[in-house]
Amino acid sequence: MEADKYVVVMNSEEQYSLWPADRAVPAGWAVQTEPNNKEDCLDYINRHWTDMTPASLRKG
Known part of the structure; x- marks a missing residue:
C-alpha cells in the first residue's frame, strides 16, 4: 500500500x-521537505535536482 505522505531526501x-x-x-540521507503528497515532492525534486552528475564529480 502506498503511503499518503512523502518527504524528499538528499x-x-x-x-x-x-x-x-x-x-x-536511511543513513547518509537527509530530509529536505516537510511531509507532503507525492506530486508536490516530485515537483520539488524536478525544481532542485537540475544536474544529475554526482556532486563529487562536479566539484572535482
Missing part, C-alpha cells in the same frame, strides 16, 4: 529521492 552527492514519510530515513 544524500552527500546531492542526489534526491522520494521517501515515505512514515519510514526511517
Whole structure:
C-alpha cells in the first residue's frame, strides 16, 4: 500500500529521492521537505535536482 505522505531526501552527492514519510530515513540521507503528497515532492525534486552528475564529480 502506498503511503499518503512523502518527504524528499538528499544524500552527500546531492542526489534526491522520494521517501515515505512514515519510514526511517536511511543513513547518509537527509530530509529536505516537510511531509507532503507525492506530486508536490516530485515537483520539488524536478525544481532542485537540475544536474544529475554526482556532486563529487562536479566539484572535482
